[in-house]
Amino acid sequence: DAGVIQSPRHEVTEMGQEVTLRCKPISGHDYLFWYRQTMMRGLELLIYFNNNVPIDDSGMPEDRFSAKMPNASFSTLKIQPSEPRDSAVYFCASSNIPLGPGTSGQETQYFGPGTRLLVL
Amino acid sequence: GENVEQHPSTLSVQEGDSAVIKCTYSDSASNYFPWYKQELGKGPQLIIDIRSNVGEKKDQRIAVTLNKTAKHFSLHITETQPEDSAVYFCAASTPRTGNQFYFGTGTSLTVIP
Numbered sequence: 001d002a003g004v005i006q007s008p009r010h011e012v013t014e015m016g017q018e019v020t021l022r023c024k025p026i027s028g029h030d031y032l033f034w035y036r037q038t039m040m041r042g043l044e045l046l047i048y049f050n051n052n053v054p055i056d057d058s059g060m061p062e063d064r065f066s067a068k069m070p071n072a073s074f075s076t077l078k079i080q081p082s083e084p085r086d087s088a089v090y091f092c093a094s095s096n097i098p099l100g101p102g103t104s105g106q107e108t109q110y111f112g113p114g115t116r117l118l119v120l
Numbered sequence: 121g122e123n124v125e126q127h128p129s130t131l132s133v134q135e136g137d138s139a140v141i142k143c144t145y146s147d148s149a150s151n152y153f154p155w156y157k158q159e160l161g162k163g164p165q166l167i168i169d170i171r172s173n174v175g176e177k178k179d180q181r182i183a184v185t186l187n188k189t190a191k192h193f194s195l196h197i198t199e200t201q202p203e204d205s206a207v208y209f210c211a212a213s214t215p216r217t218g219n220q221f222y223f224g225t226g227t228s229l230t231v232i233p
Contacts, residue, residue, distance in 0.1 A: 004163075031219050043164075043209065043223045056220065091163055095219055108154050109221060111163035 004112035006092050012118045018080040021115045024073055025094030033109060034067055034077050035091040043091075049075065082119045089114045122147040124212050126224025133200050134232050141227045143210035144192040150212040153193050154221070155184060158207045167208075168195070200231045 005024040013019055025032045033048040047057040052069045060067070064083070069075040079086055093109040123146040133139045145153075151172035156164035170177045170184045170193065177184050181200075186193040197204055207228050211221040 033220075042225045045220065048220060050219075056217075093163075097219055107152075107219065108166050108169055109219070111156075111165070113163050 004092055004094055004110055006090075006112035006115050008115060009113060010116045010118075012120065013082055014120050015083055016081045017119075018078065019082045019086075019117060019119075021077040021090050021092075021117070023075045023077070023092030023112060025075070025092070026096075026110055027073070029094035029096045029110075030072070031095045031097065031109075032069060032075050033093040033095075034075070035093065035111075037089045037091060037114070046077070082117075084119045087117055087119050089116050091115075121217070122150055122212055122214055122222040124210060124222045124224045126210050126227060128227060129225065130228045130230075132230045132232060135200060135202060137200055139195075139197045139200050139204070139229055139231075141195045141208055141210070141229075142192060143194070143212075143224050144190075145212040145222070146191065147212070147214050147216070148188075148191065149216055150214040150222075152213040153184070153186060154211050154213075155195050156209045156211070158209065158226075160206075164209055197229075200229075202231050202233050205229055205231045 007022045030051050034046040036044045046059045047067045049069045067077045091111050091114045093111045095107050095109040097107050126143045154169035155167050157167045158164040168179050168182050168184050170186050181198045183196040207226045209226050210224040213221050
């Protein structure tokens with residue numbers, strides 16, 4: 001498997017523009033997570049999906065941020081309008097929770113390479 | 121919710137020495153503790169993990185210990201090499217919140233040749 005794929009890898013835009021980040025999770029994984037990483041706040045969970053359904057979006061900073069997962073192999077994170085304080089590295093991660101005897105119900109998350117966003 | 125604290129924030133060691141990074145967590149229901157290594161310009165990569173039914177796990181030069189009573193876990197890297205230089209993150213996960221991870225603030229490790 002190619003791992004989690006994110007695009008674009010780098011994005012430079014001007015304040016007020018719409019930004020769309022894309023993620024393809026690992027095939028067969030039923031959880032998908034969007035994180036934001038900055039020096040000041042570290043790794044922040046923005047939203048996560050289970051079987052394409054948003055489960056917890058409490059980390060989404062404000063209404064300017066939205067995320068969708070139209071199918072099991074694709075998700076988008078959109079910022080509209082973008083602001084300079086949105087500049088950060090955005091990561092997508094995916095995981096799969098094994099079920100059945102002997103499993104703890106927790107499984108690791110595999111991260112993509114990230115999208116480095118700069119809003120001028 | 122869960123709160124994970126990580127120390128130290130920066131760590132410098134001489135090549136060949138050992139490095140230890142410590143994390144504490146608050147939710148006694150947490151049962152899965154992964155460690156990630158993040159190199160410059162890359163995403164975090166899992167290096168080792170431990171579940172709450174195990175006290176210690178080792179993989180070559182890397183080991184993790186877990187003390188459930190004290191609610192802390194540690195990463196040990198022995199015989200450090202320059203390529204171990206990176207930022208390391210600990211995390212905790214509890215079934216109460218699905219597969220959500222709560223990350224520490226990271227430790228920047230520098231191995232001096």
